[in-house]
Amino acid sequence: MSTIWRRGIHYLERLKAANIPNELIENGQNRVIDASLTLIRERAKLKAELLRALGGVVASASLLGVPLGHNSSFLQGPAFAPPRIREAIWCDSTNSTTEEGKELHDPRVLTDVGDVPVQEIRDCGVNDDRLMSVISDSVKLVMEEAPLRPLVLGGDHSISFPVVRAVSEKLGGPVDILHLDAHPDIYHSFEGNKYSHASSFARIMEGGYARRLLQVGIRSITKEGREQGKRFGVEQYEMRTFSRDRELLENLKLGEGVKGVYISIDVDCLDPAFAPGVSHIEPGGLTFRDVLNILHNLQADVVAADVVEFNPQRDTVDGMTGMVAAKLVRELAAKISK
Ligand SMILES: NC(=[NH2+])NCCC[C@H](N)C(=O)O
Ligand SMILES: [Mn+2]
Numbered sequence: 001m002s003t004i005w006r007r008g009i010h011y012l013e014r015l016k017a018a019n020i021p022n023e024l025i026e027n028g029q030n031r032v033i034d035a036s037l038t039l040i041r042e043r044a045k046l047k048a049e050l051l052r053a054l055g056g057v058v059a060s061a062s063l064l065g066v067p068l069g070h071n072s073s074f075l076q077g078p079a080f081a082p083p084r085i086r087e088a089i090w091c092d093s094t095n096s097t098t099e100e101g102k103e104l105h106d107p108r109v110l111t112d113v114g115d116v117p118v119q120e121i122r123d124c125g126v127n128d129d130r131l132m133s134v135i136s137d138s139v140k141l142v143m144e145e146a147p148l149r150p151l152v153l154g155g156d157h158s159i160s161f162p163v164v165r166a167v168s169e170k171l172g173g174p175v176d177i178l179h180l181d182a183h184p185d186i187y188h189s190f191e192g193n194k195y196s197h198a199s200s201f202a203r204i205m206e207g208g209y210a211r212r213l214l215q216v217g218i219r220s221i222t223k224e225g226r227e228q229g230k231r232f233g234v235e236q237y238e239m240r241t242f243s244r245d246r247e248l249l250e251n252l253k254l255g256e257g258v259k260g261v262y263i264s265i266d267v268d269c270l271d272p273a274f275a276p277g278v279s280h281i282e283p284g285g286l287t288f289r290d291v292l293n294i295l296h297n298l299q300a301d302v303v304a305a306d307v308v309e310f311n312p313q314r315d316t317v318d319g320m321t322g323m324v325a326a327k328l329v330r331e332l333a334a335k336i337s338k
């Protein structure tokens with residue numbers, strides 16, 4: 001697949017070459033984007049009205065799918081993840097109770113506002129600057145509706161930048177970020193793409209959207225990854241020292257003195273034995289229980305979270321990684337809601 005196709009500009013170029021007036025193109029793009037935001041806004045409003053009528057809910061997780069895969073440097077399958085994750089969340093092979101006893105069918109724990117229609121928007125020739133703004137705006141629409149808090153389903157990891165930007169702008173200050181990943185995703189730009197999934201945390205740190213960034217599960221890091229980490233004061237916990245760091249990571253307290261805590265889980269933080277359905281297979285990772293121990297013991301006010309990089313096109317036939325991603329989402333919903 002050509003880079004041009006992946007960046008989604010070919011369609012616009014073709015329309016322009018055919019002498020279609022800019023105004024006509026832009027007007028259509030605006031209408032499609034407005035319609036997309038309207039659907040998310042109205043669903044968020046409805047869910048929040050119901051919760052406020054119930055009363056006594058401080059925070060409730062609300063799913064927002066961002067089916068975007070074109071900023072991946074390798075495979076684009078993560079664009080197909082959100083519906084697979086939803087399907088696995090409600091799969092009858094399990095039940096709707098989280099490990100610590102929260103009930104997922106209870107809207108005070110989890111609701112859903114649907115997906116940002118990424119493909120439909122790109123099909124109108126919308127570029128990535130604008131698309132990233134639409135993602136940020138969608139996240140803000142969810143946060144607008146207390147007690148909803150966004151629980152975002154990726155998508156490749158590029159989506160964390162517009163999501164964290166929105167969270168920080170909406171809350172009016174930086175957050176602390178717990179980022180679980182095999183990779184630091186902090187290249188200044190990757191293959192010339194500043195929105196690459198391998199650069200999202202460079203954009204987040206440059207923007208001043210995070211005070212602390214803790215990266216856990218790291219085992220594929222280049223010289224630039226380490227240098228950028230130092231430059232931005234990132235706390236990088238590498239797998240090669242995990243047995244030593246475990247104690248600390250399983251007793252984290254984050255977010256004091258800032259607006260809250262954001263959790264970003266790249267499914268490839270897990271060892272491929274636990275999660276083979278990812279684009280970037282990187283042996284030597286965390287066990288599923290390592291991740292849950294870190295999450296369950298974390299002391300934090302989690303204001304939003306994402307689960308990214310699940311690639312259904314690389315999953316086993318029984319959808320094992322879909323269940324893994326779904327369980328991460330379920331446990332994050334439990335962590336967020338209160
Ligand atoms: N979000 C991700 N899965 N990023 C993977 C980035 C892989 C990239 N080749 C690197 O060297 O870091
Ligand atoms: Mn990543």
Ligand SMILES: [Mn+2]
Pocket residue numbers: 181182183266268269280309
């Ligand atoms: Mn990764």
